[in-house]
Amino acid sequence: MARILCVDDEAGALEILKETLRQAGHEPVGVRNVEAAMAVLGRGGVDLVLSDYRMPETSGLEFLNLIQEEGLDVPLVMITGHASVGHAVTAMKAGAIDYVTKPVRAGQLELVVEQALELVRLRRQNQALRSEVTELRAGHELVGESAAFEKLLEVIRAAAPTRASVLLQGESGTGKELLARTLHTLSGRDDGAFITVNCAAMPEHLVESILFGHEKGAFTGAVKQVKGAFERANRGTLLLDEISEMRLDLQAKLLRALQENEFERVGGTSPVRVDVRVIATTNRDLPTEVEEGRFRQDLFYRLNVLPVRVPSLRERPDDIPRLARHFARRSASELDRPAPTFSADAVERLQGYAWPGNVRELAHAVERAVILSPGPELGPEAFDLLGDAPGMPGAALPDGAVVLTSLRIDEAEQALIEAALERTEGNRTQAAGLLGMSVRTLRSKLNK
Numbered sequence: 001m002a003r004i005l006c007v008d009d010e011a012g013a014l015e016i017l018k019e020t021l022r023q024a025g026h027e028p029v030g031v032r033n034v035e036a037a038m039a040v041l042g043r044g045g046v047d048l049v050l051s052d053y054r055m056p057e058t059s060g061l062e063f064l065n066l067i068q069e070e071g072l073d074v075p076l077v078m079i080t081g082h083a084s085v086g087h088a089v090t091a092m093k094a095g096a097i098d099y100v101t102k103p104v105r106a107g108q109l110e111l112v113v114e115q116a117l118e119l120v121r122l123r124r125q126n127q128a129l130r131s132e133v134t135e136l137r138a139g140h141e142l143v144g145e146s147a148a149f150e151k152l153l154e155v156i157r158a159a160a161p162t163r164a165s166v167l168l169q170g171e172s173g174t175g176k177e178l179l180a181r182t183l184h185t186l187s188g189r190d191d192g193a194f195i196t197v198n199c200a201a202m203p204e205h206l207v208e209s210i211l212f213g214h215e216k217g218a219f220t221g222a223v224k225q226v227k228g229a230f231e232r233a234n235r236g237t238l239l240l241d242e243i244s245e246m247r248l249d250l251q252a253k254l255l256r257a258l259q260e261n262e263f264e265r266v267g268g269t270s271p272v273r274v275d276v277r278v279i280a281t282t283n284r285d286l287p288t289e290v291e292e293g294r295f296r297q298d299l300f301y302r303l304n305v306l307p308v309r310v311p312s313l314r315e316r317p318d319d320i321p322r323l324a325r326h327f328a329r330r331s332a333s334e335l336d337r338p339a340p341t342f343s344a345d346a347v348e349r350l351q352g353y354a355w356p357g358n359v360r361e362l363a364h365a366v367e368r369a370v371i372l373s374p375g376p377e378l379g380p381e382a383f384d385l386l387g388d389a390p391g392m393p394g395a396a397l398p399d400g401a402v403v404l405t406s407l408r409i410d411e412a413e414q415a416l417i418e419a420a421l422e423r424t425e426g427n428r429t430q431a432a433g434l435l436g437m438s439v440r441t442l443r444s445k446l447n448k
Contacts, residue, residue, distance in 0.1 A: 328366050
């Protein structure tokens, strides 16, 4: 049963509408002018409006426009004469959900009302689903307002609409996968799939099959054709997480797939063409990996079309309070309790810690604090398990620590080389071993 508002200036026609709707099991409310109709709508509870097009003071079309101007979320079916179907078409273009012609027949009216109510139900269901999706996405939203974070977002927004490959470079725990998903959402490919491949966790003997798929009988256990990540990501986005961990021989096959937009399944002979946007992430310095021979130079250039450096949490301390509150709300919601606040001392403690695990470590620390401290406020004692880390006021530096006075990579590299040479008393071979590079590379850097 639906509550349906009927608007018609003719008393006889209005009674016929009301009686037809009653017999169909609905609750009709009849009024003879738009002013009275707006009063009924203002009280709420109306599921559908049936309005005559021709009325002396305010027409049905003007009534429809008024409903929209007032922001009332109620659908309208227009009633018009046989000779005025053009008016009904105009009303449909203006936002009417359907129309019926006079003289109104009971069967026709019942069908139009049933279809209109079903459409309304589907619209509201769709809106509810969209709200759920929004809430789910809110649990994985990008949070921050510091200058470093805003600069990062500017780059992401500029890179998203393009088809170019993106290389996200940053420490573990900085949110590279979340940024990749944001790129996908803003790319115009969000109707397609977002496929993630963790290059560091793939079984070595199945890497090629995971990426490119395989044909039935290609190897023992291949009982059917299977599509790989590239094929499943067609018209969408493929995230190659920790790309620096991929074997050199597979890097060559990956390069061909990226350049040609095609590949062959394992055991296959026919090329498979795809349209895939590739995003890669790494927590290593890929130029150094290339120089050391652990990563193909041509693949690096192919992936590094749009390089994006993701700042560590240490570089955006102003975002820590906002992130902490975000994680606290999320954790409290999962526990079905009010979100706690943070004392000034707790915020100071969080901002003073170095966060070697970056945003991921902060999220876990806040979740632990919310679980173990059910009170309305989190104090500094809630984060005692953090201990001390280099960078926290008053923390003692561990033996052998290297203090960096800036975040410039070239200066950091120089400081590390100097520390290694000091520790080995100038022995370049031993220093190169400590630095994880060849003597030739170390000599080259010293010459520079």
